[in-house]
Amino acid sequence: MHAEVAENMGQAVGDMILHHLTNGRQVELPFTSLDHLAGHAVGLPELPGFELGGVRIELSLTKHVVMMLLAALLLLMMVWRVRRGLGLVPRGLANVVEAVVLFIRDDIAKGTMGPKAAEQYTPYLCTTFFFIVTCNLIGLVPYGSTATGNLGVTATLAFMSFLLIQYAGIRELGVFGYLKHLIPPGVPFWLAPIMFLVELLGVFAKPFALCIRLFANMLAGHVVILSLIGLIFILGWIIAPVTVAFGVFMYVLELFVALLQAYIFTMLTSLFIGLLVAGHHADEHEEPSHGAKH
Amino acid sequence: MGYGVPLGKVAPYLDIGLVFVVFLVSGVLLGRWLDERWGTEPWLLLAGSLLGMAAGFYHFFKVVFSLGRKRAGGPPGR
Numbered sequence: 001m002h003a004e005v006a007e008n009m010g011q012a013v014g015d016m017i018l019h020h021l022t023n024g025r026q027v028e029l030p031f032t033s034l035d036h037l038a039g040h041a042v043g044l045p046e047l048p049g050f051e052l053g054g055v056r057i058e059l060s061l062t063k064h065v066v067m068m069l070l071a072a073l074l075l076l077m078m079v080w081r082v083r084r085g086l087g088l089v090p091r092g093l094a095n096v097v098e099a100v101v102l103f104i105r106d107d108i109a110k111g112t113m114g115p116k117a118a119e120q121y122t123p124y125l126c127t128t129f130f131f132i133v134t135c136n137l138i139g140l141v142p143y144g145s146t147a148t149g150n151l152g153v154t155a156t157l158a159f160m161s162f163l164l165i166q167y168a169g170i171r172e173l174g175v176f177g178y179l180k181h182l183i184p185p186g187v188p189f190w191l192a193p194i195m196f197l198v199e200l201l202g203v204f205a206k207p208f209a210l211c212i213r214l215f216a217n218m219l220a221g222h223v224v225i226l227s228l229i230g231l232i233f234i235l236g237w238i239i240a241p242v243t244v245a246f247g248v249f250m251y252v253l254e255l256f257v258a259l260l261q262a263y264i265f266t267m268l269t270s271l272f273i274g275l276l277v278a279g280h281h282a283d284e285h286e287e288p289s290h291g292a293k294h
Numbered sequence: 295m296g297y298g299v300p301l302g303k304v305a306p307y308l309d310i311g312l313v314f315v316v317f318l319v320s321g322v323l324l325g326r327w328l329d330e331r332w333g334t335e336p337w338l339l340l341a342g343s344l345l346g347m348a349a350g351f352y353h354f355f356k357v358v359f360s361l362g363r364k365r366a367g368g369p370p371g372r
Contacts, residue, residue: 197349204324209317
């Protein structure tokens with residue numbers, strides 16, 4: 001009898017986790033219903049989509065789209081506020097934003113691709129960093145949802161980085177030079193076609209790894225937190241102090257991971273651009289940074 | 295340089311296993327997709343898997359050896 005209840009509860013907890021993490025056609029909002037003070041699901045409007053080259057493009061709002069729009073709105077408001085109050089000495093929010101932007105420009109961009117290219121690509125790197133970090137953090141706010149825990153979202157982000165990396169490489173090296181860099185120097189001629197294929201696969205696999213890494217990291221932490229909370233309902237209230245303590249620990253870890261993953265995404269995008277842009281005159285700088293060539 | 299640099303040096307090695315798997319999986323997926331396109335089952339799937347494995351090992355060792363070089367303090371590149 002008891003085992004059966006636990007099994008049903010396990011099913012319910014599993015459904016809850018799935019429901020919480022997957023995209024949906026409604027958002028949960030607090031205080032929207034008198035019966036459920038804790039919250040209530042509100043349906044999202046359906047918008048007409050269209051066909052583009054045989055592919056159906058959906059424009060309807062979903063939970064994650066709303067969260068992304070919210071992130072974009074928050075960022076616009078932040079930038080507007082910072083821009084308005086900009087004095088000679090930044091204070092408050094402007095100070096924080098300046099510190100982050102300087103960090104991205106000087107430590108990430110200049111470290112990986114040299115001072116000249118860094119100025120060019122810093123705006124994109126700042127945009128990705130702030131957007132990803134905001135999306136990640138919105139997922140940690142009650143009633144929020146992690147848009148970066150959706151494979152479609154991270155795939156799109158990685159695809160944009162992919163386009164920028166190829167654009168930067170072709171612009172710097174030319175089409176021929178770009179193809180030539182795919183064969184590492186000093187490779188015997190019979191190995192060259194294989195190395196070309198291996199490196200060509202790398203061109204696609206690197207953004208793919210960016211996409212999977214962000215998605216998996218954002219999803220995993222949330223699954224762990226929700227499972228810990230779910231254990232209370234499966235094993236009984238006696239376990240609550242332990243799971244809540246672990247849950248809080250995971251939550252704090254998630255705060256760190258939210259920043260870390262945004263940083264890693266930005267850093268690796270910058271690194272891949274840097275390998276193409278700074279690679280052929282790397283000797284001019286000290287070591288062209290972190291040497292990570294994967 | 296700031297605090298980010300040590301982390302930046304470590305970051306590429308944190309998920310070296312994930313990157314290896316991603317290379318392998320992208321080889322397999324590419325092979326399967328081309329198979330479906332050109333109707334050459336199962337040859338391109340096999341070729342893609344082998345290529346994915348080769349690329350995975352190649353990039354894995356490239357990263358690991360660059361780490362070893364830095365730790366030994368030797369000049370980069372050789």
